Amino acid sequence: MKGPFTANTPGFGHTSKIAEAVAEGARSVTGTDVASIDVEAMADAEWELLDRADAIIFGSPTYMGTAAGAFHVFAQATSKRWMDQAWRDKLAAGFTNSGSMSGDKMHTLQYLSLFAAQHGMLWVSLGLLPGWNTTTASIDDDNRLGFYLGAGAQSFNDTPAVHDADLSTARHLGARVAQLTHVHQAGRFAVSA
Ligand SMILES: Cc1cc2nc3c(=O)[nH]c(=O)nc-3n(C[C@H](O)[C@H](O)[C@H](O)COP(=O)(O)O)c2cc1C
Numbered sequence: 432m433k434g435p436f437t438a439n440t441p442g443f444g445h446t447s448k449i450a451e452a453v454a455e456g457a458r459s460v461t462g463t464d465v466a467s468i469d470v471e472a473m474a475d476a477e478w479e480l481l482d483r484a485d486a487i488i489f490g491s492p493t494y495m496g497t498a499a500g501a502f503h504v505f506a507q508a509t510s511k512r513w514m515d516q517a518w519r520d521k522l523a524a525g526f527t528n529s530g531s532m533s534g535d536k537m538h539t540l541q542y543l544s545l546f547a548a549q550h551g552m553l554w555v556s557l558g559l560l561p562g563w564n565t566t567t568a569s570i571d572d573d574n575r576l577g578f579y580l581g582a583g584a585q586s587f588n589d590t591p592a593v594h595d596a597d598l599s600t601a602r603h604l605g606a607r608v609a610q611l612t613h614v615h616q617a618g619r620f621a622v623s624a
Contacts, residue, residue, distance in 0.1 A: 445546070445593050446492040446528045447588035452598040453488055453582070454527060456605025463609040467540065470505035482512075486522035487552070488605065489543045493529035495538040499535040506546050519551035522615055524600060524608045528593075540581040554589035555580055558607050559600065573600045588595075 450467060457465045465483075468477045481487060491498035498506075508558075512518055525543030529536040544554050556579055562572025575596045576583045582604045584597035 433583060440550065442492065443444075443586065443591040445591070446490060446526075447596060448593045449526055449528050449582070449601045450453060450490050451585050452601035453490065453605040456486070456602035456607075457609040459580070459602070459606050460609035460613070465605075465609075471501045473505065473508065484610050486524075486555075487518070487547075487618055488524045488526070488608055489546065490526040490598060491539060491543070492528050493534055493539045496538050498539050499528070509550070513550055516551050521552050521607060522555055522612050523547035523550075523552035523556040524557075524604055525539070525580055526584065526604060528584040528586055528597070530586065530588040533587050534585070536583050537578070540578065540583060544580055550615035554580075555603055555608050555611055556599070559603060562596070572595050575600075 441497040444606050454467050457463050466480050467521045469482060491502040494500065525540055527536045547554050557574060559574040561574055561577030562568055563570050563575040564577060573596055578587060582600050584593065
């Protein structure tokens, strides 16, 4: 997604680049159709894509310790689907990006997972051990910020650049969700057959 920026709060598109990496990771898994959706441009076609999807990976920059306002607007627009539990048993996962190493972005991941839980979705964790946590480890390690719940990235507030390790971690998340979605779908087919 893109951030809801005004002239006073210029964004860099960091989170969009991370979203592209998540999509690239998912596409790397054979047999996976991937669509990227901007929550600020929701029309019937985008809602239908979400309704048909076997998995949805949510992402947002962290603004003021939570997801961006545009994501909250999107989340609230799902309330009819929540009432019908229309997304129940789809797989879900999440990622966020912020200017500070912490920047309270854990709260954004918690919010995204709670949103998925309200919809009865099945949350997929990051599935990577933490990197960069010993004297011999590197800031270039995957999962360099040590998240478990989802992918947490950090991008400096004065450059459009996104850290390679964060892109690699995002690709991992996309591929993991795609792989587990295939497993889940095969299991559903086996149970219903
Ligand atoms: C309104 C606003 C609120 C922000 N709040 C936080 C925050 O709570 N924590 C943080 O670390 N960075 C915060 N930032 C910095 C953004 O998370 C950071 O610039 C991020 O890379 C933006 O991603 P984007 O380029 O995808 O919009 C904030 C930026 C803006 C404009």
